[in-house]
Amino acid sequence: MAPLLAYFDPGAGSLLMQALLGGIGGVVVLVRYLYTCVRLRCASGPGSTESSGC
């Protein structure tokens, strides 16, 4: 199955908001998400142009 992509930009903030609205389970997802972001940013370094997804 192809990744779900709409013909419009779903909005990064709106995607994150859904996790927040999902209750305790969603908050856990959001914490993991933020942890992944921090880890990827540290790994890529300040000069990196690679997209971290965060």
Place this chain on the structure above:
Amino acid sequence: MAGTGGVDYAAGSFRDRGARVFHAGGRVLRALSATALSDWRSIAQRPFFAHLQSRGDVVPTREVPPQEQAALRAPPWAAAVLEHPPVPFWSYPYEWCFGMLRDAALLHLRILHAALPEGVILKDASPYNVQFQGFRPLFIDIGSFTPHRADQPWTAYRQFCELMLVPLFLQAYRGIDLQVVLRGELEGLRIDQASRWFSGRDWLRPGVVAHVVLHGWLQRYAQRGTERTADTLQASGFTVALIQRNVERLRRLVERLRWQPRRTTWTDYDAAQPHVQLDRDTKAEFVRRVCAARHRKLVWDLGSNRGQYARIAAEFADTVVAMDQDHGCVELLYRDLQRRGPDNILPLRIDLANPSPALGWRGRERLRLEDRGRPELTLCLGLIHHLVIGANLPLDEVVDWFGDLTRELVLEFPCKSDPLVQRLLRNKADQYDDYSLEALESSLRPRFDVVERVRLPSGARVLLHAVAKE
């Protein structure tokens, strides 16, 4: 059709390249790409889809057999063609009342609630994917159904908020007419700006902090990042259960939203005016006689108020479009139709001095009101004085507009001695020399034959039945 390879595409159907609507021989058809066809065949067999169709929530759809397709002038890229029955009269969210937009939002949420457990989602959440057949909302965008993997977020949540939830909040919490907002912004109110429409006190209202304030803040914050948020969320353990919980909360929230129209001159029009009451029976009898003379496909009732005369017309026509500029009247009529029918009256909020124009890409995406189907009969009762004296439209131009619009016209003309005309004039200079029965008949003469005229019992109003000259 320039630039379309001879395919008569529907003007508003271009965003989703894999499932475009086109017309051939009066039929409504949808061309599907190979991917969209595969999705359609997989989705059409699922129980939730049959259930939604049996409830009348989703437009009836059939796959056109390949041997029929050659005659349809389908796009060359089409792997298959679907056919839908035509909608009797096309309307847009900026013409709907609060209850209609609310029901369109609830329909989206009901569809999502049914589809998600079977691995299907709607790829967008636009109220333009809904049309009304009378008071019944109908989901028309079959191409929006798409398979969904359990770890993928709902990409259309922002669109749902911008085009439906925020306009509903504005109407319910702030009393700001949603039509004004939606006609100005075809894509809805940007979520990162939406909170500016709300006061601090509104933060206490259900849903505002989460879906508007926090949502807007997160959107502004996350815009600074790079792409692939969805991928990272998936890797962080996102599940479909989070969407289902959100959809269920949204359903409860939208169901609780209420807007009570204020009592206005218009909502109490019939009850408050003694001479209007006096004329009512004669007027109803006249309208019934004209409507019963023959069956018509489409009737417009302009200035329909609470729909008294639209109801009479609906007994003898396929579809009646009841238009009024007063949002409260349209809302009350919609609720009344839901309670006791009939199901062939479409209530719309239209200001005839400023009717819906052509909007969107190249001015073709959303059609102007008059281009969506011309009425065979138009009722214009208790309205002409508001157009000429209230809105300052020249009488002969109004008649000319009728001449371009309709084959038959039932028009009520209140003379200047009428108390309501006097009320319109009380604080204005009377510059309306063109406002007289003689001037009206003279304007009608080049394009219409007046076949019947009746003076109403109050003595200050005349009813005319005019038929366009061949």
